[in-house]
Amino acid sequence: MPYAAGHRTEIKGKIxxxxxxxxxxxxxDNVSIAQIMAGAGLTHGGFYSYFKSKSELYTEVLGCFxxxxxxxxxxxxxxxxxxxxxxxPQVVRAYLSRQHFEDVENSCPMVALPTDVSxxxxxxxxxxxxxxxxxxxxxxxxxxxxGRPRRARAQATAALCVGGMVVARAILNRVRADELRQAxxxxxxxxxxxxxxxKLQNGKSKRSHRLRAEKV
Amino acid sequence: MPYAAGHRTEIKGKIxxxxxxxxxxxxxDNVSIAQIMAGAGLTHGGFYSYFKSKSELYTEVLGCFxxxxxxxxxxxxxxxxxxxxxxxPQVVRAYLSRQHFEDVENSCPMVALPTDVSxxxxxxxxxxxxxxxxxxxxxxxxxxxxGRPRRARAQATAALCVGGMVVARAILNRVRADELRQAxxxxxxxxxxxxxxxKLQNGKSKRSHRLRAEKV
DNA sequence: TGTACATCAGTGAACGCGCGTTCACTGATGTAC
DNA sequence: TGTACATCAGTGAACGCGCGTTCACTGATGTAC
Numbered sequence: 001m002p003y004a005a006g007h008r009t010e011i012k013g014k015i016x017x018x019x020x021x022x023x024x025x026x027x028x029d030n031v032s033i034a035q036i037m038a039g040a041g042l043t044h045g046g047f048y049s050y051f052k053s054k055s056e057l058y059t060e061v062l063g064c065f066x067x068x069x070x071x072x073x074x075x076x077x078x079x080x081x082x083x084x085x086x087x088x089p090q091v092v093r094a095y096l097s098r099q100h101f102e103d104v105e106n107s108c109p110m111v112a113l114p115t116d117v118s119x120x121x122x123x124x125x126x127x128x129x130x131x132x133x134x135x136x137x138x139x140x141x142x143x144x145x146x147g148r149p150r151r152a153r154a155q156a157t158a159a160l161c162v163g164g165m166v167v168a169r170a171i172l173n174r175v176r177a178d179e180l181r182q183a184x185x186x187x188x189x190x191x192x193x194x195x196x197x198x199k200l201q202n203g204k205s206k207r208s209h210r211l212r213a214e215k216v
Numbered sequence: 217m218p219y220a221a222g223h224r225t226e227i228k229g230k231i232x233x234x235x236x237x238x239x240x241x242x243x244x245d246n247v248s249i250a251q252i253m254a255g256a257g258l259t260h261g262g263f264y265s266y267f268k269s270k271s272e273l274y275t276e277v278l279g280c281f282x283x284x285x286x287x288x289x290x291x292x293x294x295x296x297x298x299x300x301x302x303x304x305p306q307v308v309r310a311y312l313s314r315q316h317f318e319d320v321e322n323s324c325p326m327v328a329l330p331t332d333v334s335x336x337x338x339x340x341x342x343x344x345x346x347x348x349x350x351x352x353x354x355x356x357x358x359x360x361x362x363g364r365p366r367r368a369r370a371q372a373t374a375a376l377c378v379g380g381m382v383v384a385r386a387i388l389n390r391v392r393a394d395e396l397r398q399a400x401x402x403x404x405x406x407x408x409x410x411x412x413x414x415k416l417q418n419g420k421s422k423r424s425h426r427l428r429a430e431k432v
Numbered sequence: 433t434g435t436a437c438a439t440c441a442g443t444g445a446a447c448g449c450g451c452g453t454t455c456a457c458t459g460a461t462g463t464a465c
Numbered sequence: 466t467g468t469a470c471a472t473c474a475g476t477g478a479a480c481g482c483g484c485g486t487t488c489a490c491t492g493a494t495g496t497a498c
Contacts, residue, residue, distance in 0.1 A: 002494035003441065003495075004495085027243075027332070034483090042442070043443055043444065044485090045444060046442045048485095049442080115243065115330060115385075116243070118382070119243055119246070129387035129389060132386075132387060151399075155395065155400070156402070158383075159379040159383050159400050160372060160375060160376045162379045163375040163378045166334075167330060167375050172345050173345060179368075180375060183368035183372045187372035218472050218473065219472085227474085248450075250452095259476055260453095260476090260477085261455085261475070261477060262474070264454075265475080270453095
């Protein structure tokens with residue numbers, strides 16, 4: 001038996017990562033199999049020994065983010081510790097960060113590909129749902145009790161994070177995009193109970209200043 | 217001069233409407249010019265006497281919704297009166313309604329096409345921005361003063377409406393999608409100051425019941 | 433250690449297809465008389 | 466009212482191109498001796 005045991009697994013991983021980068025940048029339909037395989041250092045012909053079809057790749061790519069234990073590497077430099085009690089505000093800040101806004105290639109697929117998924121197979125939608133539920137679940141566990149249902153708040157917070165990023169990337173004016181991210185971040189932090197209301201009213205607290213200075 | 221004066225304007229409108237329906241359903245890239253022209257009752261060859269290129273159509277299609285005085289027709293059966301003082305909650309309810317969720321063809325392009333736009337030309341992004349700003353502006357004017365900046369709240373509310381719909385359409389489970397819309401609607405109404413907080417805590421008010429009965 | 437070999441990962445030519453775009457032409461139209 | 470006509474909206478064949486997918490083949494690999 002030629003080739004080491006883990007060879008195919010390793011190559012398949014390279015193909016998925018190449019596809020993830022290209023899909024994030026150009027969408028499902030504007031990426032050819034030849035491009036994906038070239039990104040993995042291969043030629044197009046070998047693709048079908050790894051996947052039944054192009055659309056089968058969609059599901060695989062969606063699953064490799066957020067639910068993947070290595071997802072943190074996608075946001076290098078942004079600290080998110082899933083074990084921390086502070087994970088809620090950390091996720092919100094990382095998700096709506098300038099870094100995530102700019103790094104389209106390593107973006108969360110919920111930001112880069114949601115409408116592509118809504119036009120895709122039930123398999124892709126299920127994979128998307130899993131990623132979204134994982135995010136809601138993290139936010140829910142971390143949110144502060146305030147009399148309103150935690151789950152509903154967590155769902156709205158997640159939708160706000162995704163929506164804020166999707167819209168910020170679709171508008172032309174960069175200043176407005178930044179303003180939108182900040183507005184969504186502020187409201188999202190309040191929803192989870194991680195933000196002092198007084199800070200939102202005047203924006204003069206230390207934390208607000210720090211956030212602005214860091215250009216988060 | 218053969219053909220009446222308004223003939224070309226009328227036909228151009230038909231092409232744009234056909235494109236809007238097809239783009240909403242399949243995205244920019246999965247719709248051919250032949251399909252668009254067929255939807256307007258024409259053949260593909262005539263397209264280039266109306267538009268310089270396919271991508272020029274994107275801008276035109278984005279502009280025809282929301283900023284268009286006739287946009288209301290897109291949500292038949294959902295009452296939204298832009299002159300009303302109550303326009304904020306009306307827009308939120310209509311936007312996150314089941315009807316809007318289901319009627320992909322006549323959907324707001326911000327829900328159906330945001331990632332397509334983020335990969336498109338600056339022209340398309342500017343058109344998207346105009347639509348989004350129009351929505352923010354309506355929400356801002358209608359929102360209730362509560363000590364926090366109205367504009368930031370309006371921006372977050374709009375992002376929440378768009379994000380909630382985008383995610384709801386991308387997940388498989390219909391019940392979860394409904395749950396998500398409701399959660400986003402509830403939070404969005406609170407953000408604008410149009411919702412009694414007490415109603416959110418137990419969901420037993422008349423209004424909550426009416427909303428549920430109407431399956432909004 | 434060196435060599436011959438079976439395996440199978442990867443190659444690239446070929447397929448049918450539909451796309452965006454162009455253009456010479458057709459024929460429906462309102463006008464002039 | 467009826468007819469001949471100039472205009473130009475719309476047609477459809479044709480173009481080059483890149484796509485997803487297939488498949489006969491090549492050659493790199495680890496193993497057996």
